Amino acid sequence: MEILVCARRVPDTSENEIHLNDAGNDIERDDLVYSINEADNYAVEEALQIVSRVGGSVSVVTVGSEEDEEILRREMAMGASHGVLLSDDAFAGSDGRGIAAVLKAFVQKGHYDLILTGVQAEDGGAQVGGMLAAMLDYPFASLVTAIEVRDNGKLKVSREIEGGNKEISEIDLPCVLSIQTGINEPRYVGMRGIRQVASVPIPKFGSADLGADAGLVGEASAKVKRVDYFVPALGKGAEILQGSREENIAKLIELVAAKGGLN
Amino acid sequence: MARTFVYVAHKAGVVDDSAAELMAAARRIDSAAAPTALVTGWGQDLDPVCASLCASFREVWKVANESLAYPNAELVRKALGKLLPPDSIVLVSHDHFGIDLAPGLSIKTNAAFVSDVMGIEGKDKNVLKLIRQEFGGQLSAHVHCDLSTGAVLTIRPGAFKPEQMAAVQGQVVDKSSEVGVLTGGRRYLETVVAESGDVDITKQPVLISIGRGIQEKDNVAIAQELADAMGAVVSCSRPVVDAKWLDKSRQVGSSGKTVKPKVYLACGISGSFQHLAGLKGNPFIVAINKNPKAPIFQVADVGIVDDILEFLPELTSKIREVSSAQPVAAHAS
Numbered sequence: 001m002e003i004l005v006c007a008r009r010v011p012d013t014s015e016n017e018i019h020l021n022d023a024g025n026d027i028e029r030d031d032l033v034y035s036i037n038e039a040d041n042y043a044v045e046e047a048l049q050i051v052s053r054v055g056g057s058v059s060v061v062t063v064g065s066e067e068d069e070e071i072l073r074r075e076m077a078m079g080a081s082h083g084v085l086l087s088d089d090a091f092a093g094s095d096g097r098g099i100a101a102v103l104k105a106f107v108q109k110g111h112y113d114l115i116l117t118g119v120q121a122e123d124g125g126a127q128v129g130g131m132l133a134a135m136l137d138y139p140f141a142s143l144v145t146a147i148e149v150r151d152n153g154k155l156k157v158s159r160e161i162e163g164g165n166k167e168i169s170e171i172d173l174p175c176v177l178s179i180q181t182g183i184n185e186p187r188y189v190g191m192r193g194i195r196q197v198a199s200v201p202i203p204k205f206g207s208a209d210l211g212a213d214a215g216l217v218g219e220a221s222a223k224v225k226r227v228d229y230f231v232p233a234l235g236k237g238a239e240i241l242q243g244s245r246e247e248n249i250a251k252l253i254e255l256v257a258a259k260g261g262l263n
Numbered sequence: 264m265a266r267t268f269v270y271v272a273h274k275a276g277v278v279d280d281s282a283a284e285l286m287a288a289a290r291r292i293d294s295a296a297a298p299t300a301l302v303t304g305w306g307q308d309l310d311p312v313c314a315s316l317c318a319s320f321r322e323v324w325k326v327a328n329e330s331l332a333y334p335n336a337e338l339v340r341k342a343l344g345k346l347l348p349p350d351s352i353v354l355v356s357h358d359h360f361g362i363d364l365a366p367g368l369s370i371k372t373n374a375a376f377v378s379d380v381m382g383i384e385g386k387d388k389n390v391l392k393l394i395r396q397e398f399g400g401q402l403s404a405h406v407h408c409d410l411s412t413g414a415v416l417t418i419r420p421g422a423f424k425p426e427q428m429a430a431v432q433g434q435v436v437d438k439s440s441e442v443g444v445l446t447g448g449r450r451y452l453e454t455v456v457a458e459s460g461d462v463d464i465t466k467q468p469v470l471i472s473i474g475r476g477i478q479e480k481d482n483v484a485i486a487q488e489l490a491d492a493m494g495a496v497v498s499c500s501r502p503v504v505d506a507k508w509l510d511k512s513r514q515v516g517s518s519g520k521t522v523k524p525k526v527y528l529a530c531g532i533s534g535s536f537q538h539l540a541g542l543k544g545n546p547f548i549v550a551i552n553k554n555p556k557a558p559i560f561q562v563a564d565v566g567i568v569d570d571i572l573e574f575l576p577e578l579t580s581k582i583r584e585v586s587s588a589q590p591v592a593a594h595a596s
Contacts, residue, residue: 020402097369122398142363162358167451181501182506182507223374226404232403239566240565245574248569249581256549260526262493
């Protein structure tokens with residue numbers, strides 16, 4: 001099975017405190033720790049596990065700039081056969097639809113049986129996979145937590161729905177699936193593995209190579225634009241205990257006991 | 264004037280609570296507009312759903328189709344694609360169904376798409392001004408959406424409070440004949456109901472809940488020791504289940520359990536809306552997190568900025584000290 005995983009490099013929110021920049025139009029990006037979007041990493045692991053069962057290969061593609069090559073190399077160190085960078089000034093400022101249009105153009109240059117994305121990235125969009133599927137007229141399932149390749153050449157997929165329940169469906173290939181975190185246990189990637197792929201060339205395709213729909217791609221075509229960021233107004237907000245650790249513990253015990261929390 | 268639609272989820276003949284929230288969101292876009300309810304389904308459940316919606320929507324579009332007996336997003340998308348007038352604004356709940364349906368619907372209707380909308384500031388000609396969150400809720404963003412070819416919006420559950428509105432006498436418009444035969448590449452097979460775990464966290468008065476900040480599996484014992492000292496039970500947020508450190512039955516949130524404790528200690532939990540959606544009954548929330556920007560501090564009653572791996576063991580030993588000095592008679596067990 002030929003599998004394409006669409007991935008993205010994002011600031012790691014579990015490692016960073018995100019601050020607003022002075023202009024208020026972006027986050028303070030100096031000194032941020034970047035990594036592959038967590039759900040995308042699960043998607044690559046799932047692709048590798050499928051290929052180890054039924055054969056085939058895994059390619060990882062990202063829309064971005066040369067800085068984003070580091071996540072492609074990381075996923076190649078995990079076992080992906082190919083990393084591909086889609087990069088062009090004309091892609092800048094694209095909304096989700098524009099990114100999906102760039103990916104669609106790339107997908108149509110190859111032959112993929114299965115396309116995976118992470119369920120969402122740091123912007124919480126949860127959009128590119130579903131858009132890409134609709135543009136390609138492929139079936140789509142989101143929030144996927146298990147994939148089984150059936151003898152009939154179709155997939156049995158499990159989706160996460162409310163209350164921990166699972167919705168099971170059969171889906172035809174080719175299709176697009178958005179992968180939920182927790183679907184597997186992504187393998188560890190050591191420095192040694194990354195060094196081994198450090199000099200593997202990463203092909204780069206631009207707007208002219210892909211022939212993406214100019215009416216959808218880039219800032220001028222974006223129907224959705226982020227104007228600025230702001231720090232959310234605290235609701236009532238917590239009463240922050242400002243004492244020493246020992247004082248905070250004493251105060252906390254008192255408060256929790258008063259609420260019936262010590263049994 | 265673009266028409267606004269609300270996609271109504273329903274189950275066993277009962278309208279989902281999200282419908283009233285979507286109505287409230289639609290009225291934030293245009294307080295004068297009367298949104299139209301979209302209802303798809305099959306069988307005897309459908310008419311009672313439409314009838315009850317007539318009290319709040321002036322028009323209810325009903326699509327009865329055997330293929331839509333289960334809400335398969337691909338087929339619903341195809342049905343709506345045949346019905347929606349150009350430039351429509353469609354509101355869908357940002358849940359497992361909306362995430363499945365909405366992005367593809369926006370492509371097929373050539374509409375703008377904005378997901379997980381939590382605020383609507385109004386409309387300026389053809390520009391809709393929205394608020395979203397990014398970076399796990401650490402920052403909010405103003406987003407402008409071009410309405411000139413319509414829009415599909417998914418609305419965050421709980422973000423819009425249903426309004427008290429005078430009852431209307433709406434009418435049901437049967438659109439079934441416009442939909443015809445629906446076929447797709449994805450077929451629903453079954454729903455597997457969550458297994459119950461060793462402990463039922465939904466019935467516990469005190470929960471020690473851990474998140475990503477617990478950092479590794481061996482550290483779960485730190486929370487368990489505190490829970491033992493307090494007579495409480497350990498629950499968790501999604502990353503802990505993803506990492507397989509605790510069973511899924513311990514997860515609080517929209518994709519886990521809904522709990523209603525008296526006291527909730529959120530330890531190393533950032534406080535995503537999906538997690539908070541599982542926390543009901545107005546508990547006393549204590550947040551302990553080393554990131555002072557963690558959204559959990561916005562909803563907690565009391566916050567402590569500290570590293571849980573150091574704080575919790577000290578808290579545990581202090582509680583043991585206190586309770587051995589003064590046994591709590593009422594709870595001698």
